[in-house]
Amino acid sequence: MAVKDYIRQRFFPHMWCPGCGHGTILNALLRAVETLGLKKQDIVMVSGIGCSARISGYVDFHSMHTLHGRALAFATGVKMSKPELNVIVPMGDGDALAIGGNHFIHAARRNIEMTAIVMNNRIYGMTGGQFSPLSAHGSMGTTAPYGNIDHDFDVVELATAAGATFVARTTTYHVHELSDFIAQAISHKGFSVLEVLSQCPTHYGRRNRVGGAVDILKTYKNNTVRIGSDKKQENPDLIERGVFVKKELSEYCREYDRLIAREHREAE
Amino acid sequence: MKKKQYKGHKIERSWCKGCGICVEFCPKQVLELDAEGKVSVARPQDCICCKLCELRCPDLAIEVICTEPGTENGHE
Numbered sequence: 001m002a003v004k005d006y007i008r009q010r011f012f013p014h015m016w017c018p019g020c021g022h023g024t025i026l027n028a029l030l031r032a033v034e035t036l037g038l039k040k041q042d043i044v045m046v047s048g049i050g051c052s053a054r055i056s057g058y059v060d061f062h063s064m065h066t067l068h069g070r071a072l073a074f075a076t077g078v079k080m081s082k083p084e085l086n087v088i089v090p091m092g093d094g095d096a097l098a099i100g101g102n103h104f105i106h107a108a109r110r111n112i113e114m115t116a117i118v119m120n121n122r123i124y125g126m127t128g129g130q131f132s133p134l135s136a137h138g139s140m141g142t143t144a145p146y147g148n149i150d151h152d153f154d155v156v157e158l159a160t161a162a163g164a165t166f167v168a169r170t171t172t173y174h175v176h177e178l179s180d181f182i183a184q185a186i187s188h189k190g191f192s193v194l195e196v197l198s199q200c201p202t203h204y205g206r207r208n209r210v211g212g213a214v215d216i217l218k219t220y221k222n223n224t225v226r227i228g229s230d231k232k233q234e235n236p237d238l239i240e241r242g243v244f245v246k247k248e249l250s251e252y253c254r255e256y257d258r259l260i261a262r263e264h265r266e267a268e
Numbered sequence: 269m270k271k272k273q274y275k276g277h278k279i280e281r282s283w284c285k286g287c288g289i290c291v292e293f294c295p296k297q298v299l300e301l302d303a304e305g306k307v308s309v310a311r312p313q314d315c316i317c318c319k320l321c322e323l324r325c326p327d328l329a330i331e332v333i334c335t336e337p338g339t340e341n342g343h344e
Contacts, residue, residue, distance in 0.1 A: 003328065003331075004328070007328070012280075012283050012327075012328070013282060013283040013284075013285065013327060013329075014283075014327065016326065017285075018285035018286060018287040019285070019287030019288070019289060019326060020326050021326065022326070023325070023326025023327055023328065024289075024323075024324055024325070024326045026326075026328070027323060027324075027325060027326070027328055028323070030328075031323070172324075172326075173324075175320070175323040175324050176323070179323075201287075212287075212288075213287050213288070213289055213326075214287075214288055214289060214292045214293075217289065217292075217293070
């Protein structure tokens with residue numbers, strides 16, 4: 001199938017701004033689905049609120065557009081009732097880690113088989129450029145006109161500590177890596193977290209004077225390295241890309257099925 | 269190994285928002301933005317079928333059509 005067979009073409013051109021990284025993530029997601037040979041009816045996209053959440057409206061899979069920050073809770077319900085489906089949850093940085101911070105860590109702790117894609121543009125884009133828990137210390141936002149005094153989360157460290165069994169990071173510049181990591185995350189039998197650095201030229205770019213989409217993509221190219229690169233030793237400010245965690249642990253839906261089966265046997 | 273053969277770019281003009289990502293990161297400078305600020309194929313003869321423009325396009329507006337080595341027809 002061609003990439004365009006997986007989208008709802010009637011909604012294009014999409015509503016994202018020119019140069020928005022979220023479109024590139026959609027692009028890579030469709031290629032990952034094509035590579036894995038998944039059928040449209042075997043995938044559910046469950047999203048919350050924000051620019052990132054609009055992605056579920058553009059894909060021609062089963063889709064649910066739910067409450068701000070609560071997509072993982074809805075997705076847990078979907079997965080528990082239909083464990084055979086591939087559940088993908090695209091989230092913005094604020095949606096995932098501010099409003100949905102608790103859902104995020106507990107979904108990771110439970111190790112329920114679904115894929116959380118954190119589309120990290122370091123700002124609330126849709127509502128006008130407020131700072132998020134992933135906005136760096138000192139960055140500008142409409143709610144931080146003199147610079148942000150908060151410190152940001154490291155999504156990879158947070159997800160790892162919360163117990164996610166697949167944790168990876170890449171950017172919208174590294175497109176081959178992006179579709180490869182999405183495919184790996186979907187295939188993983190457990191809770192997968194993929195952080196994707198994604199440019200918001202309209203709000204983050206303008207407010208922080210870092211230029212347009214092309215300029216931000218160049219920073220992704222120049223300021224990130226693969227895990228284990230020697231360059232990181234020389235320059236600790238570089239952001240690492242790659243698969244940080246990939247481990248096996250009993251999965252929540254399978255544990256639940258085993259529990260039910262065991263109790264039925266004992267009751268007989 | 270035989271190379272892929274370039275057959276053309278298929279551009280969805282109404283989807284292109286003119287961000288210029290494809291133009292900037294094309295390794296062979298094949299693409300340009302036209303007078304209306306939309307992507308156009310200025311130097312098709314230089315295309316090497318890497319498809320980076322197609323993969324990076326946030327608007328899903330570009331498709332590079334190339335034949336795979338050993339096949340007759342265009343592979344999309």
